[in-house]
Amino acid sequence: MIPVSSPKPIDVVVVGAGSAGAALAWKLAAEEISVLLIDRAPREKLGRPWINGVEERLFPAIGLGQVKGPIRFADRSRFIIESPAGYRITIERPRVAEIDMRELSSALRRNALLLGARTRFDTDVRRLIVEGGLVRGVVARNREGDEEQIRARCVVHAAGHRPLPGTEALGEEAPGGEIDDADLCIASQEVYEIEDPAAAERFMAERGLRPHDALSRIGVRGGYAISNTSIDLDRRHASFLSGAMLHEGGGASRDLIDEYRRDLGFTGKRLFGGSGLIPVRRPHDRLVGPGYALLGDAAAQVYPAHGSGVAAGIRAALLLANTLSGALRSVAELDSEALWPYAALFMRSRGALCAGAEIVRKLAEGFTAEELDRLVGGGLMRADISHEVIACRPARVPIARLPGLFMKIAMAGALGRKVAAATLRSKCQERHYRRYPAQYDPRGLREWAGMAAMRSSAATRISA
Ligand SMILES: Cc1cc2nc3c(=O)[nH]c(=O)nc-3n(C[C@H](O)[C@H](O)[C@H](O)COP(=O)(O)OP(=O)(O)OC[C@H]3O[C@@H](n4cnc5c(N)ncnc54)[C@H](O)[C@@H]3O)c2cc1C
Known part of the structure; x- marks a missing residue:
């Protein structure tokens, strides 16, 4: 028998403290709902170690002030799309902020904690507990390697695109599903120090780039594959992003960055970065089941044209927090019907x-x-x-x-x-x-x- 943890009752367990899960924990805590945010990563490793472009209008919409980031588009910056033979279109003043995901996720978690959310890091959720056709909690393994049951009225899976084990016990009412490899993009984002600023300046002059411009080379390996470069001479940072479908040979997306960097020849020490898979498909048909909801990449809440999932996941978190705050107060058991407003509102707006x-x-x-x-x-x-x-x-x-x-x-x-x-x-x-x-x-x-x-x-x- 796996011991039951926490004598205090928990309304909602959120699995995954990425941007979507942390935003949900914050918004639930603001509604005085008892919420536990769990992540398998230790506290110091939370937040993805890279820069993401996130639509600017998200931040005022969710009530989050300025988030620090090493690179932000300046007012004069541009996003330049370049085809394989060098044809270009220039997008003036893109409404996108370049955010360090570690800063964003820590700002969201801080807000959640200030309002009373509880957290458990270094804790791996192994499976859902399903009883009587309803999700009643999760089995988690703590940092000592011991398993425990964490029971709650609702579990939210915000732990990335793979289904949580145990979902199948919900039968027809199981939300989500496996993502086909054909719908996965692999992306890498890396930030390097500029070792030779004069060479970086020459490169920018030759390519007609201004400071903070992003040069996006499209079709670098298959039609969807891109390789973006942005140079910040003041901080001596060069930021690279590559993305390609797995089946386009995206498995080597990091190689795209390395090859290009070698050609440029002005970068030195690697500062930070990483790679990951993005589900670039339409949102799952079903986002909720009895006592259970999917959020963020887990729900495929990503804009597939360029693999942006941060804003969609955070916006979905606001909708889910609203639905949960109403449902937890009005019904005893959170069945699919009680959680449905979240699914319908998301699918009919951002999901579309x-x-x-x-x-x-x-x-x-x-x-x-x-x-x-x-x-x-x-x-x-x-x-x-x-x-x-x-x-x-x-x-x-x-x-x-x-x-x-x-x-x-x-x-x-x-x-x-x-x-x-x-x-x-x-x-x-x-x-x-x-x-x-x-x-x-x-x-x-x-x-x-x-x-x-x-x-x-x-x-x-x-x-x-
Ligand atoms: C290189 C790269 C660049 C990208 N660039 C952009 C961009 O510019 N703009 C944009 O909008 N999007 C971008 N994306 C996509 C974006 O990062 C994701 O869509 C977004 O971060 C998803 O957030 P999330 O909270 O759903 O999941 P995640 O951020 O993946 O968080 C999931 C969390 O769950 C935890 N977890 C996983 N399994 C378990 C478990 N069993 N138990 C406990 N915890 C668990 C993980 O440790 C993690 O902290 C990029 C992705 C990559 C890989």
Whole structure:
């Protein structure tokens, strides 16, 4: 018999103290809900050791002040997309802040602790406890290697894209699922010291870069693969990000950075960085089960066009905190129905954008280097649309510009037709997600999920 820990009753156990889990713990504690935040990493290793680009408008929206970070886009900075043959589009003043994830996750945890959330680090959650068809807690292994039961009225899985063992005991009501390798992107982010500032300045002058500009080379290994470089001469930091689909040879995403760095020749000591997998698929059809909810990467709450999951996960945390705070006070058992408002609100808003962006990702994967050159050089990829896509916002083309765009699509022949078909499918999928069942209705959900899967796989055929 595994001993039961904690004499104090816990309302919610949050597994995973990444940005999504820590944000949820903070918002639940603010509602005076008893919450325990668990992570397998020791306290000093919490937070991913790299810089993420996060939409600026997130921070005021969640009530978080300035988060320190080694690199932030300055007002004059630009995001420059460069095709394999060197065609460029320049996005002025992207609405993205470059954040050190260790700082962000520590700011979120600090807020949670100040409001009374409890934490347990160095504690590995081994499986869910499912009794009578309801999740009642987790079995965790503490730093001494002892197993214990931690019981709660609700468990939130915010521990990354792999399902927690025990989920299968929920049968038809199990949320989430395994992520196919074809939907995984591997990304690496590394920050190096600039050893030779004069050479770095020469590189910037040759490439027409200003301080803090990000140069994003697309199609570096397959249509979706990118390699971004940003240089901060004041701090003598060079920041590199690479990302590629696993099946595009992304397994060596770190090599992309190393090769490029060797070519540049001005970097010295590695300061920090790391690699990880990002689920770049549409959000899972089912985000909640009885006594159980998925959050962040665990729910595939990622914008697949560029693998950004921080803002989507934190925004979802706000919705989940609202749902939990109402449900914990009004019902004795948190069944799927009680947790459904979270799922419906997310899927109909941010989830819809993410689902549409999955089709953009699939389209990008199929592009050849020559097609990327034509897209950027021929004006089909536009700065105003890319500006919105980078900030994970719905892209709208002003009516006055539509005739010009249609002309370019027509002139691009088969490539134009492919882009137009994918854009249409992306909008249809977005609309479908906006019609996600508003109430818990297993049959309605099955029908909805069948249609969502069909639209998603049809997009794979366009890009092939
Ligand atoms: C190199 C790289 C660059 C990226 N760049 C960007 C970017 O620029 N912008 C952006 O928005 N997104 C970016 N992403 C994606 C983004 O980092 C993730 O989507 C986001 O961090 C997910 O947050 P999360 O809280 O869901 O999960 P995570 O941050 O993965 O946190 C999960 C936590 O769960 C813990 N855990 C796991 N298993 C267990 C267990 N069994 N028991 C207890 N604890 C457990 C882990 O230790 C971890 O702390 C990038 C990803 C990578 C890999």
